[in-house]
Amino acid sequence: MIRSILMGTALSLSLAPALADEIWVTNEIDDTVSVIDARTLEVKATYPTGERPRGITFSKDFKRLYICASDSDAVQVMDPDTGQILHDLPSGEDPEQFVLAPDDRLLYIANEDDAITTVVDTESRTVVTQIDVGVEPEGMGISPDGRIQVTTSETTNMAHWIDTETHKIIANTLVDSRPRHAEFRPDGTELWVSSEIGGTVTVFDTATQAEKGRIGFAITGIQPEKLQPVGMRFSPDGQRVFVALGPANHVAVVNAATLEVERYILVGRRVWHMELSPDQTRLFTTNGVSGDVTVIDLASLEPIATVKVGRFPWGAAARPTPN
Numbered sequence: 071m072i073r074s075i076l077m078g079t080a081l082s083l084s085l086a087p088a089l090a091d092e093i094w095v096t097n098e099i100d101d102t103v104s105v106i107d108a109r110t111l112e113v114k115a116t117y118p119t120g121e122r123p124r125g126i127t128f129s130k131d132f133k134r135l136y137i138c139a140s141d142s143d144a145v146q147v148m149d150p151d152t153g154q155i156l157h158d159l160p161s162g163e164d165p166e167q168f169v170l171a172p173d174d175r176l177l178y179i180a181n182e183d184d185a186i187t188t189v190v191d192t193e194s195r196t197v198v199t200q201i202d203v204g205v206e207p208e209g210m211g212i213s214p215d216g217r218i219q220v221t222t223s224e225t226t227n228m229a230h231w232i233d234t235e236t237h238k239i240i241a242n243t244l245v246d247s248r249p250r251h252a253e254f255r256p257d258g259t260e261l262w263v264s265s266e267i268g269g270t271v272t273v274f275d276t277a278t279q280a281e282k283g284r285i286g287f288a289i290t291g292i293q294p295e296k297l298q299p300v301g302m303r304f305s306p307d308g309q310r311v312f313v314a315l316g317p318a319n320h321v322a323v324v325n326a327a328t329l330e331v332e333r334y335i336l337v338g339r340r341v342w343h344m345e346l347s348p349d350q351t352r353l354f355t356t357n358g359v360s361g362d363v364t365v366i367d368l369a370s371l372e373p374i375a376t377v378k379v380g381r382f383p384w385g386a387a388a389r390p391t392p393n
Contacts, residue, residue: 091348092389094150095356095363096123096137097380103137103148104379106354108347108388111365111375117153120146125167125210126385129192130174135387136192138165138179145179145190150389160197162188167385169210169219171234178219178232180207187221187230189237199237203230211252211261213276222249222263229263229272231279241279245272251343253302253311255326262311264299271299271313273329283329285313292318301343305368306350314341314355321355323371335371337364342383348390356383 090109097104101123105115120139127136128150135148138161145161145168148154161168162181165188169178176198179188185205189198204223211220212234219232222245229252231241246268253262260282261274271285287297298316304326305312313322320334321341338357341364345354352374353366363383365375 091391093345093347093354093363094126094128094135094387094389095354095379095383096126096385097361097382098122098124098358098384099381101139102380103135104383106363106377106379108349108352111377113377113379115153116380117148119148119155120144120158124384125165126387127168127170128387128389129170130172132389134192135389136168136170136177138168138385140164140166145177147192157195159190159192159195160188161190162186162197162200166208167210169212171212171219172214172216176234178210178212178221180210180221182206182208182224185223187219187232201232201237201239203239204228204242209250209252209263211254213254214256214258218276220252220254220261220263222252224248224250224266227265227268229261229274243274243279243281246270246284250300251302253304256304256308262302264302264313266298266300266316269294269297269299271302271311271324285324285329285331287313287315287318287322287331289315289318289320289334292320300341301356303344303346303353306346312344312353314344316340316342317359319357321353321366333371335366335373337366337373338362338376343385345386345388348388354386354388356386358382358384 093106120142122141125138144158164183187201204226206224209222246265248267301314311324338360340359363377
């Protein structure tokens with residue numbers, strides 16, 4: 071009798087559906103976030119947000135989801151288990167993008183209309199300070215050790231290096247036209263900045279803020295003005311950088327050591343940003359115009375699936391879930 075009960079229990083456990091890792095995507099026009107099951111590659115849930123959601127990131131314990139609701143002038147905090155908005159943070163006007171400090175407490179927010187970076191304490195829900203930067207800030211990066219935060223300004227064409235202890239700008243470095251994204255190398259030694267209209271990515275030495283190199287792009291049959299780099303992601307081993315090329319509808323694969331483009335991967339229309347799956351085997355790209363997400367296998371560097379989400383997907387964030 072006991073044996074049959076145990077066997078029945080084991081069978082019921084084996085038949086219980088396993089929870090899968092998730093990719094959360096902001097849909098700019100629909101005012102929603104889509105949740106993609108990373109195992110089945112299907113949308114498992116869609117939740118309403120404020121107006122024009124763009125930037126998205128999780129807390130370090132994945133119990134809170136931060137969303138830049140740009141046209142609502144708010145950073146919203148969502149419970150990812152229920153999809154409920156818990157509260158808003160005082161973000162300043164038109165928050166476009168943000169970055170969370172490694173200590174999981176301070177959130178650095180780009181306020182495009184006011185040319186400032188707003189620093190918010192996520193626990194006390196108060197503004198710590200506001201830092202004057204260049205015109206139309208958007209790209210946000212923070213060093214792995216949390217000592218340097220970088221804000222890029224689209225009209226001033228600069229990367230502004232901010233000391234996170236003093237909240238003072240320690241350097242301003244020129245890049246090409248309309249910088250949209252800033253990404254630190256996983257070991258913190260380099261900063262990569264994409265310039266959408268300039269069509270390049272500039273690489274800086276973190277210690278000296280000196281330029282180390284500049285990467286251009288060329289795809290046969292695609293007009294140069296359509297090669298507009300925006301989002302970037304380092305591969306899990308740090309040896310490659312994936313660069314979203316906007317209306318060129320491709321992702322460039324760049325050798326992080328030589329700064330040479332190794333190949334181009336065709337994705338959906340108007341690729342904005344990217345996120346790695348929690349198991350680091352796949353790359354998910356948000357394709358604004360086609361309203362979908364392309365799934366790229368990192369072993370073969372080939373697209374393996376397309377997932378339809380909402381209208382104008384923009385940002386993406388990964389959430390591991392227990393199996």
